[in-house]
Amino acid sequence: MMERTAWAQTLFRRSVLKQEKYRQIAGMMGNPRDKQNLDLGGDNGILSLLLRLQGGSWSSADLDEQTVESIRGLVTDRVFHITGASLPFADQAFDQIIIIDYLEHVDDDAAAVQELRRVLKPGGTLIVNVPHPRPGTFLSRCRIRLGLTDEWHGHRRPGYTGADLKWLLAPWFQLDSLHTYSKSFSESLDVGLNAMYERMRKAPGKSSPSSKGTVVTGPDMGKNPRAFRLLSLLYPFMWLFSRLDSLLIGQKGYKLIARATLVLERHIDHAPAPDVAKMSTHRRRQAESVEPANAY
Secondary structure: OHHHHHHHHHHHOOOHHHHHHHHHHHHHOOOOOOOEEEEEOOOOOHHHHHHHOOOOEEEEEEOOHHHHHHHHHHHOOOEEEOOOOOOOOOOOOEEEEEEOOOHHHOOOHHHHHHHHHHHEEEEEEEEEEEEOOOOOOHHHHHHHHOOOOHHHHOOOOOOOOHHHHHHHHOOOEEEEEEEEEOOHHHHHHHHHHHHHHHHHHOOOOOOOOEOOEOOOOHHHHHHOHHHHHHHHHHHHHHHHHHHHHHHOOOOOOOEEEEEEEEOOHHHOOOOOOOOHHHOOHHHHHHHHHOOHHHOO
């Protein structure tokens, strides 16, 4: 196992952003031992691997064939390729579901929530990690100028505000906890690394793109040894740079993570009216045309 996963663990130890994403997810999720767990959108597979090392029974699924193969190469079994909102699992199959990188990639996220409701046991835990849109900021404009658009990332929508997510999950899920992370200093690292990767990818003979933007796999590391040696050298400086986020008191992050519980049907009441003013533009239009309690 060590030989099969060595490249991913090496890359993880040099990735400030993946370390923070894993820390946020691990801090939100419940103990997976003696439970049936599912992770969705596991990127190159390292987060799927680390989650499985915590114990319990795990399944993994993703939308992109390249990422599915990378995940399967690390965890070997119970890895599924999905093509949309539909999930290939039985009703009430899981005690806990971890969404790493999924909701923003599906055409119909309301249908995806219904599938999550179907395969999760009543009282089960749902962890959702999604982009948190901050349109008009300097970094958001830089992303667009560099070609790192929502289309490049494979996003069907730019992300979710807290109000968006609450409306989307209601009335079936009770939102227990929600916060943003990855502020301007960390996010600027993400912009820079993605731009560098895209430039390398366009070089002759380099890897073909994933439908989910930057997904670095074992073969990528073999094809770009100098770049990853440079990443190793720069890692201490990037780690220190990301710590400057703590100085940005009051600033919202570019990532959002939430924990919700699937409500027992007999406890479901009409969902409260959404806080439309806090919704993103595309979600506000949808909320204003659909009654949230009847939407799902």
